[in-house]
Amino acid sequence: MRNAFADELTKLGQEDSRVVMLSGDIGNKLFDKYRAAQADRFLNCGVAEQNMTGVATGMAMNGLRPFTYTITPFCTTRCLEQIRTDAAYHEAPVTIVAVGAGLAYAGLGPTHHACEDIAFLRAIPNMTVIAPGDSWEVRAAVRAVVKQDRPAYIRLGKKGEPVVHKGPLLDFQIGRAITVQDGDEVCLLSTGNMLPEAVETARLLGEAGVSAQVVSFHTVKPLDEVRLNDAFKRFKRVVTMEEHSLIGGFGSAVAEWAIDTGATVGKLLRFGTPDAFFKKSGEQEYAREQLGLTGHQMAHVIEKALGRH
Incomplete structure (x- = not known):
């Protein structure tokens, strides 16, 4: 990046x-x-x-x-x-x-x-x-x-992050999320460098028979309220993914929007870092594994929330 x-x-x-x-x-x-x-x-x-x-x-x-x-x-x-x-x-x-x-x-x-x-x-x-x-x-x-x-x-992330999009985003707009992959059962809303993990989560969910849409919410403020409204109306579960604290981050912004607009807040599932400093020694992938932020870990939690386990 x-x-x-x-x-x-x-x-x-x-x-x-x-x-x-x-x-x-x-x-x-x-x-x-x-x-x-x-x-x-x-x-x-x-x-x-x-x-x-x-x-x-x-x-x-x-x-x-x-x-x-x-x-x-x-x-x-x-x-x-x-x-x-x-x-x-x-x-x-x-x-x-x-x-x-x-x-x-x-x-x-x-x-x-x-x-x-x-x-x-x-x-x-x-x-x-x-x-x-x-x-x-x-x-x-x-x-x-x-x-x-x-x-x-x-x-930004740092360097070496996987490239998800196939080429230049000529229609990119601040405050307008981008659909990366279509699906009809679960909507995965990712922000920042968690996007590759969201794509991997969707792949694993697909193998388990769960159809997942992946959306890149590259803008946290202002939120794409049109896309949020669609997600909460159409999907069984709406999932936020971020490499940021669950307090005050992207998931919090979506939860605030849902409460303020009367959306079904119970559909929301949030992934992020806990209210604690990460003090263990290791690189980014190790940290994600320890905090439950890898594709296979998130897919497992989502399947459980859907009653598939």
């Missing part, structure tokens, strides 16, 4: 002179091509993420389209006040790009884990929250945020 982001931003920077890249002392080699093409629009702000957010806000208020980039906790939790009071309060078109969201940096311990960021950012007024499911969604999201005049948050 991060390579796709760097490549697409480089292309966008060549097309749009308003685009500026601000790095929090990370990804220097990753952005070599960007710097070579527009060196005067790349700033390494060092380990000073709060300052980076303030600088980006000033640029945005003067007609530029700045992107800030660093590891997720350092560009969200560390500078939440600047995001809220500088960028969001002034409705400045700053795009905050976080790499290694969820448990992508599982091996580096809780300081580098990010399972609360969606909750933080979606609670801030004027903020758009986007969690692409693969590299094609990353590329489309980068181009989509530049077209709007408001702050945005793009939540």
